[in-house]
Amino acid sequence: MKIAIALFPRFTATDAIGPYEILSRLPGATLQFVSADGGILTSDTGFLQVVTEPLDAAPAPEILVVPGGPTAATPVRDPRLLDWVRAAHNTSQWTASVCTGALILGAAGLLRGCPATTHWSDVDQLAGYGADVLPQRVVFAGKIVTAAGVSAGFDMALALAGRISGDAAAMAIQLGIEYDPQPPYDAGCVRKAPAPIRALVEQRMRQAG
Amino acid sequence: MKIAIALFPRFTATDAIGPYEILSRLPGATLQFVSADGGILTSDTGFLQVVTEPLDAAPAPEILVVPGGPTAATPVRDPRLLDWVRAAHNTSQWTASVCTGALILGAAGLLRGCPATTHWSDVDQLAGYGADVLPQRVVFAGKIVTAAGVSAGFDMALALAGRISGDAAAMAIQLGIEYDPQPPYDAGCVRKAPAPIRALVEQRMRQAG
Numbered sequence: 001m002k003i004a005i006a007l008f009p010r011f012t013a014t015d016a017i018g019p020y021e022i023l024s025r026l027p028g029a030t031l032q033f034v035s036a037d038g039g040i041l042t043s044d045t046g047f048l049q050v051v052t053e054p055l056d057a058a059p060a061p062e063i064l065v066v067p068g069g070p071t072a073a074t075p076v077r078d079p080r081l082l083d084w085v086r087a088a089h090n091t092s093q094w095t096a097s098v099c100t101g102a103l104i105l106g107a108a109g110l111l112r113g114c115p116a117t118t119h120w121s122d123v124d125q126l127a128g129y130g131a132d133v134l135p136q137r138v139v140f141a142g143k144i145v146t147a148a149g150v151s152a153g154f155d156m157a158l159a160l161a162g163r164i165s166g167d168a169a170a171m172a173i174q175l176g177i178e179y180d181p182q183p184p185y186d187a188g189c190v191r192k193a194p195a196p197i198r199a200l201v202e203q204r205m206r207q208a209g
Numbered sequence: 210m211k212i213a214i215a216l217f218p219r220f221t222a223t224d225a226i227g228p229y230e231i232l233s234r235l236p237g238a239t240l241q242f243v244s245a246d247g248g249i250l251t252s253d254t255g256f257l258q259v260v261t262e263p264l265d266a267a268p269a270p271e272i273l274v275v276p277g278g279p280t281a282a283t284p285v286r287d288p289r290l291l292d293w294v295r296a297a298h299n300t301s302q303w304t305a306s307v308c309t310g311a312l313i314l315g316a317a318g319l320l321r322g323c324p325a326t327t328h329w330s331d332v333d334q335l336a337g338y339g340a341d342v343l344p345q346r347v348v349f350a351g352k353i354v355t356a357a358g359v360s361a362g363f364d365m366a367l368a369l370a371g372r373i374s375g376d377a378a379a380m381a382i383q384l385g386i387e388y389d390p391q392p393p394y395d396a397g398c399v400r401k402a403p404a405p406i407r408a409l410v411e412q413r414m415r416q417a418g
Contacts, residue, residue, distance in 0.1 A: 014386065017226040017257075021359070024254045031256040040260060045233045047240040048226075049260035051249060099387075119387060137391045149387025150230070154360065159393040171396035172409045177223065178308075178328060178358025180397030181390035182346045184368040187380035188389030200381045 001164065003031040004061035004088065007052050008071065008081055010044045015067030015098040018153030019160075023063060025173045026165050032058045036080040044069050044208070055084040063160075064088045067153070068100030068118070070208050073125055082108045094160060095144050098153035102126050102146045115141040119149035120190045121205055151188075154179060210373070212240040213270035213297065216261050217280065217290055219253045224276030224307040227362030228369075232272060234382045235374050241267045245289045253278050253417070264293040272369075273297045276362070277309030277327070279417050282334055291317045303369060304353050307362035311335050311355045324350045328358035329399045330414055360397075363388060 003023050005016050016033070024031040035041050038054035066085060071077070085108040089095045097105050102118035105111050106129025116131040117139045127133050137148045138156045140163075147156035158179070162170035187193040193201075212232050214225050225242070233240040244250050247263035275294060280286070294317040298304045306314050311327035314320050315338025325340040326348045336342050346357045347365045349372075356365035367388070371379035396402040402410075 013226050014230045017222050020257060021223045024256050031254070033257065045240070047233050048229060048242065051258035051260070137389070151363065151386050151388040151390065155391050155393060162393060167394065168406060168409070171394045171402060171406045172413070174392060174394050174396045175399070175402045175406055176410045176413070177360050178397055179360040179392055180346070180401065181360065181392065182364050183383060183388055183390065184364060184371060185376065185380045185383050187383045188387055190384070192389070193380060193384045197377060197380045197384055200377070201385045204385070
């Protein structure tokens, strides 16, 4: 199982690392981090640098994963990335996104009429690509699977691992990474977070944009 | 707030990236990935390469975080890493570990008589360093905070974020990364996972050792 995770400048690290941590542990999996130019890419915070191969080093992955980041929603997306996503999707077994990575799938034209999800702050943008946006953490639609914001990539990848290798293999990965979450707060989605917390996050995201 | 995450060959990526994702979003935070020699380090799966600075580029972090990995438990740990952990702990405000990173804190002599936790597979080793091992996902003991396996770093870092910057700041980070986990299986800890799943994981961990 060949897996490729496509990075771009200012990617959000966990969007990529969650699926990496789970999918790379599937039996027989190999995984590449790729980007338009290859080389070292820096995450959204500016504090993490990851080494990537050029996109053409992963011409036909069986699973492609597109993470999000504050630049995923902008019109300056690299057309080489969109071309690669389209081509890889043509032959992939699974095409996945996390967070605003769904906007990249949308910009590549893959989500027209397709049920999908994204980070809660970008629902309207995703709908603008013709997606049928569902308020779910993970959405499967044929071979396309999209996840909500950042940390949802763990849940998406575990579900995908189960479909690919069976429940036992997925549960073994879950136990291996001790994924028995116990968040100390219950503010992880907009239905639960107090309104002032949401306002604070939206203000910061506009500043970071 | 200066944060340093100390990597070593074959680190487990999520052990490091979970705390990175949360702590680097604290107001005013800066974060460095460091390692004994600096340069590019490869994760346990072999598929992720991260750029690091040398340890002496982060001589006195206010928060130090030590992730785990299959080499964390071995006697071949780099003495320079242990020396740095000891020195950094002397002046840190918080000293944190995720997963078998606790074994590195233990080998550095920081956990004698100290309540602590680690990955479920390494409880006996941690006790061998004199730690009072608790079956908890996150353990605070003075300024030392330890987390259980891999994904527990998210819960640890969120709790730590709350202590450092207050509940509102921590909840804003939780909402920003949409950390409202919904694992598709309930096999994330040894009390819940079926016995054959545990046996499978233990077999794989011995092979990976």
